[in-house]
Amino acid sequence: MIRTRDLTKHFRVGKETVEAVRGVDIDVAEGELVALLGPNGAGKSTTLRMLTTLLEPTSGTAVVAGRDVRAEPARVRRRIGFVGQGHGAGEDQRAGEELYTQGLLYGLGRATARARTAELLDVLELSGAADREVTRLSGGQRRRLDIAMGLIHRPPLLFLDEPSTGLDPHSRANLWEHIARLREKSGTTIVLTTHYLEEADGAAGRVLVIDHGRVIADGTADELKAGVSGDLVSFTVADGGSAATGAEIAGRLPAADGVEAVSGREPGVRLRVERGDAVLPELLRALDASGVAPTTVRVQRPTLDDVFLALTGRSLREENP
Amino acid sequence: MTTETAAPTAAAEAGVPRPSPLRDTGIVFARQMRPLLHRPALLLFGMLQPVLYLVLFAPLLSGLAGAEGENPWQWFVPGLLVMLALFTAGFAGFGLLPELASGAHERLTASPVSRVALLLGRVLGDVAVMTAQAVLIVVLVLPFGFRVPVAGLVVGLLLLVVLGTGVSSVSYLVALRVRRTFVFAPIVQTAVMPLMLLSGVLLPMELAPGWLYGLSRINPVAYVVDAERALFAGEWNAVVALGWAVAVAATLLVLLLGSRAMRRISA
Numbered sequence: 215m216i217r218t219r220d221l222t223k224h225f226r227v228g229k230e231t232v233e234a235v236r237g238v239d240i241d242v243a244e245g246e247l248v249a250l251l252g253p254n255g256a257g258k259s260t261t262l263r264m265l266t267t268l269l270e271p272t273s274g275t276a277v278v279a280g281r282d283v284r285a286e287p288a289r290v291r292r293r294i295g296f297v298g299q300g301h302g303a304g305e306d307q308r309a310g311e312e313l314y315t316q317g318l319l320y321g322l323g324r325a326t327a328r329a330r331t332a333e334l335l336d337v338l339e340l341s342g343a344a345d346r347e348v349t350r351l352s353g354g355q356r357r358r359l360d361i362a363m364g365l366i367h368r369p370p371l372l373f374l375d376e377p378s379t380g381l382d383p384h385s386r387a388n389l390w391e392h393i394a395r396l397r398e399k400s401g402t403t404i405v406l407t408t409h410y411l412e413e414a415d416g417a418a419g420r421v422l423v424i425d426h427g428r429v430i431a432d433g434t435a436d437e438l439k440a441g442v443s444g445d446l447v448s449f450t451v452a453d454g455g456s457a458a459t460g461a462e463i464a465g466r467l468p469a470a471d472g473v474e475a476v477s478g479r480e481p482g483v484r485l486r487v488e489r490g491d492a493v494l495p496e497l498l499r500a501l502d503a504s505g506v507a508p509t510t511v512r513v514q515r516p517t518l519d520d521v522f523l524a525l526t527g528r529s530l531r532e533e534n535p
Numbered sequence: 536m537t538t539e540t541a542a543p544t545a546a547a548e549a550g551v552p553r554p555s556p557l558r559d560t561g562i563v564f565a566r567q568m569r570p571l572l573h574r575p576a577l578l579l580f581g582m583l584q585p586v587l588y589l590v591l592f593a594p595l596l597s598g599l600a601g602a603e604g605e606n607p608w609q610w611f612v613p614g615l616l617v618m619l620a621l622f623t624a625g626f627a628g629f630g631l632l633p634e635l636a637s638g639a640h641e642r643l644t645a646s647p648v649s650r651v652a653l654l655l656g657r658v659l660g661d662v663a664v665m666t667a668q669a670v671l672i673v674v675l676v677l678p679f680g681f682r683v684p685v686a687g688l689v690v691g692l693l694l695l696v697v698l699g700t701g702v703s704s705v706s707y708l709v710a711l712r713v714r715r716t717f718v719f720a721p722i723v724q725t726a727v728m729p730l731m732l733l734s735g736v737l738l739p740m741e742l743a744p745g746w747l748y749g750l751s752r753i754n755p756v757a758y759v760v761d762a763e764r765a766l767f768a769g770e771w772n773a774v775v776a777l778g779w780a781v782a783v784a785a786t787l788l789v790l791l792l793g794s795r796a797m798r799r800i801s802a
C-alpha cells in the first residue's frame with residue numbers, strides 16, 4: 215500500500231534549514247494498522263502530510279496506493295482518506311451537508327453521496343446530529359464527523375493524524391471501537407500518528423517509532439518490547455537496611471539484571487529480569503528465608519515508553535524535553 | 536483489502552476519470568451558499584455600512600451645486616454599489632480564515648477537488664451575495680424617487696460582478712498567504728480604504744486638487760465608478776467602455792495569477 219524510499223523534507227525557517235524528515239523508508243502492506251509513534255516535532259505529521267500529497271517531499275520517493283505522490287498527486291488523493299489533526303468540517307456548515315459535499319468532491323454521484331452520508335452518519339452514531347451546525351457538536355461527535363469525511367469514498371487506505379488528541383477517555387475508546395469495526399468490516403489499511411503510548415500499544419499491529427525525523431524502530435509492540443531487557447520487578451521494604459539485604463538476595467537470582475536498592479521515603483529494590491512472573495515465587499521464598507518482609511511487590515511488563523527510553527535515553531512522557 | 540471495498544473505489548474512478556473544474560466549482564459554490572440559505576438574514580450583515588452611507592451621508596450632497604446636489608441619490612447610488620462590492624468582496628477572505636485555522640481548508644485540499652475550483656467556487660459565492668445586496672439596495676431606494684433604466688441597471692450589475700470577482704479573488708489569495716486574522720485585517724483595511732476614497736464614491740473627484748485627482752486616475756475602481764454612474768443615467772459612451780475594459784483586464788489578471796497560485800499552494 216505504501217512504499218517510501220529515503221523520503222526527506224526540509225523546511226526553511228528564516229535562514230535556517232530544518233530537517234523535519236531525514237530519509238525515511240516505510241513499507242505498509244494491505245490491511246495493516248500502523249502507528250507512527252514519537253514525541254511532538256519528531257516528524258510524524260510531516261511524513262503523513264507527504265504521504266497524503268499535502269506537502270511535496272524535498273527528496274526521495276513515495277508510492278501510495280499504487281501511485282507516486284509527486285507524479286500523480288490527484289490519483290493518490292482519490293484513493294486515500296485523510297483525517298487531519300484539526301477539524302475538517304466548516305464551522306458554519308451542518309454536519310450532514312458537509313459530509314454530502316465531501317462525497318461529491320470525491321466524485322460520487324448525488325444519490326450515492328446521499329446514501330453514503332446516511333450510512334456513515336448511522337455507523338458513526340451521528341444521525342441525530344445531521345442537521346446540527348458543526349460548532350454545536352460535542353468534541354467526540356466532531357471527531358467522528360472528521361472520520362466519516364475521511365471514509366466517504368470507501369478508501370482502501372486511511373490516514374489519521376493524531377485522531378484522538380483532545381478527546382476524553384470515553385470518546386477516545388469509542389473512536390477506537392469504530393476504527394476496529396471498520397478494519398474488521400472492510401479491511402481498510404490504516405496509518406495513524408499518535409503520541410499516546412497506550413494507543414500505539416493497544417490498537418496498532420505495527421509501530422514505527424520516529425524521532426528527529428528518522429524511523430528508529432519498526433515492529434509489533436511485543437517485538438519492540440522484547441528488545442528491552444525484560445520485565446521490571448520491584449518491591450518495597452520497611453527500611454533502608456532491609457533494602458540493602460533485599461538487593462543482595464535479588465542479585466543472586468540467576469537471570470537478574472541491573473539490581474539496585476532504592477533509598478528514600480519508600481525504600482526497596484528494583485531489578486530487570488526476563489520473566490518477572492516466573493522468578494517472583496523464588497524471590498519471595500529467598501527474601502522470607504533471610505527475614506526480609508516486602509511490603510509491596512510489583513512486576514511491570516516493559517512499555518513502549520521503556521522502548522523509547524532504551525532507544526533514545528529520553529522518555530516519551532516528557533512532553534517538553 | 537476485500538473486493539467489496541475495491542469495487543466502489545474503482546467504480547468511482549471509472550465514473551469520474553479526472554476532476555472536472557466546472558463540477559467542482561459548482562460543489563464549492565453550493566457549500567459556500569449553504570449557511571446563507573439556512574440563515575438569509577446573514578445577507579443583511581454586510582450591508583450595514585452602505586446603508587448607513589445612504590441614509591446618513593447622501594442627504595449631505597444636496598448642499599452641493601451640480602449633478603450630485605440636484606438629485607443626490609441618483610448620483611450617489613451607483614457609486615455606493617461599488618463601495619458595497621469593495622467591502623463585501625474585499626472582506627471575503629475573512630470567511631476563509633477560520634477554515635484555514637480549523638483544518639477544513641486542509642481537508643478540502645486533501646480531496647481530489649480541482650485547485651482552481653476551490654478558489655472560483657468561493658468567489659462565485661461572494662459575488663452572488665454581493666449582487667443580491669446590490670439589488671436589495673436599488674429596491675430600497677426606488678420608493679424614494681430613484682430611477683434607473685433596466686438595461687443600464689443590468690449592465691451595471693454585470694460590471695459589478697466583474698469587479699467583485701477580481702476583488703474577492705485577491706482577498707482570498709491574501710488570506711491564503713497570511714493565514715492569520717491579525718495580519719489579514721490590517722492589510723484589507725489598508726487596501727480597501729484608499730481604493731474607496733480615491734474612486735470618487737463619496738464626492739466627485741473633480742473637486743480634488745490636482746495631485747489627488749491624479750492619484751484617482753491610477754485607481755482602477757475610479758473608472759468602474761464613472762462607468763456605473765453613466766450606465767445608471769442611461770448613457771452609453773466611452774466612459775462605460777473604459778470602465779468595462781479596466782475591470783475586465785484587472786480581473787483577468789487577478790484570476791490568471793490566482794489560479795497559478797492555487798496550483799502551487801497545493802499541487
